[in-house]
């Protein structure tokens with residue numbers, strides 16, 4: 389079988405095969421008791437190892453799933469808390485903006501009143517002028533106050549438009565805030581439930597995993613843990629599915645699939661290094 393030199397799976401595979409070969413040839417590996425080298429017994433011993441490994445994998449995957457479900461929820465709750473805080477700040481800012489606009493409009497309305505009062509006074513004064521120069525000066529003042537009124541009215545229109553916009557924004561933000569608060573409440577109770585629900589299940593699974601690990605020889609277990617740590621989704625033992633590795637989906641040639649089915653030795657994926665089991669064995673344990 390041709391192997392690529394730059395294959396990262398090679399060393400893992402070799403190590404696993406070493407463990408297996410040592411057993412097959414009757415050598416002791418650490419505390420491991422030598423196994424009779426009769427063909428039937430070797431096969432059954434490899435099959436037992438594969439069953440133990442795949443059972444452990446299924447159990448550990450359940451623990452992973454609990455961690456994933458719980459692992460995302462606290463983040464979702466945190467995101468929603470940030471969103472709610474952000475909306476509250478936005479609404480506060482709009483409230484301040486509206487207060488300021490109200491004040492600015494009131495100021496301009498007061499200024500218009502004052503201008504009208506001045507105009508009224510100037511018009512009265514025009515009735516009592518001593519000469520044209522005085523009359524013209526008052527006319528100029530009246531014109532100026534009229535311009536002031538126009539300008540103030542223009543500003544009031546602008547402020548009013550801004551006010552309408554801000555009020556719309558505040559309404560939208562309040563709707564959004566109420567939605568997000570509902571979401572937050574739901575997520576919080578979901579998280580509380582999941583923590584309460586999964587705490588016991590997780591403890592039981594961890595305990596089960598520890599028990600299962602005891603039935604697997606140390607070097608194989610170390611290899612399993614290392615592959616699992618490096619592999620995506622924490623999968624170290626995967627079934628062959630549709631002629632491909634169940635971990636990385638790389639094609640597995642028929643001869644290699646046959647070797648996997650024979651349970652004569654532990655075979656790892658040439659591409660990702662995961663331990664492969666045949667679908668029949670996997671299905672019988674699912």
Ligand SMILES: [Zn+2]
Pocket residue numbers: 633634635636637638657658659660661662
């Ligand atoms: Zn693979």
